[in-house]
Amino acid sequence: MQIALNDVLKDDGKILRVDADFGPDTFEMKLGKYPITRKTPVSLVLTNKGKRNLLIQGRMDLTILIPCGRCLEEVPVEFELDFEKKIDMNLTEEERREALDECAYIHGYDLDVDELVYSEILVNWPLRVLCKEDCKGICSICGKNLNHGTCDCDHTDLDPRMAQIRDIFNKFKEV
Ligand SMILES: [Zn+2]
Ligand SMILES: [Zn+2]
Incomplete structure (x- = not known):
């Protein structure tokens, strides 16, 4: 889902609250594909902090099935995403990418919610998943x-x- 940022960027201090949908039902990365069995809407608060600085706050819960590192049986892993991003909209898309190299979720004046959540899942991905400690x-x-x-x-x-x-x-x- 894409959210247009033009409106919130018009007036300093403006706040936009949106419940957005995260589209994908599987989480795909180099290591493999993982089914998403539960997801809440993405609660977003976008705040225009003035001088074209944007604050993005978001929360979302989801459950992803990840194979146990020992027996490969799928384990439901809960993610409670809670993030905050400061975006300087004075910079061009390229300048932002160089500065942060993780701003792939803003294209022009559109916020790509799927990409934003994707990067948050990746950051929170567990190092080790076991179905039980003594698997x-x-x-x-x-x-x-x-x-x-x-x-x-x-x-x-x-x-x-x-x-x-x-x-x-x-x-x-x-x-
Ligand atoms: Zn196991
Ligand atoms: Zn055997």
């Missing part, structure tokens, strides 16, 4: 989720020296 992960051989029970894989095979010893025993058995 057992998946078996490296059969891929079974070990939180749901054990598997029959022989994990001693992972040690090559053990495998050699077993080979010797097996040869004796064959005789």
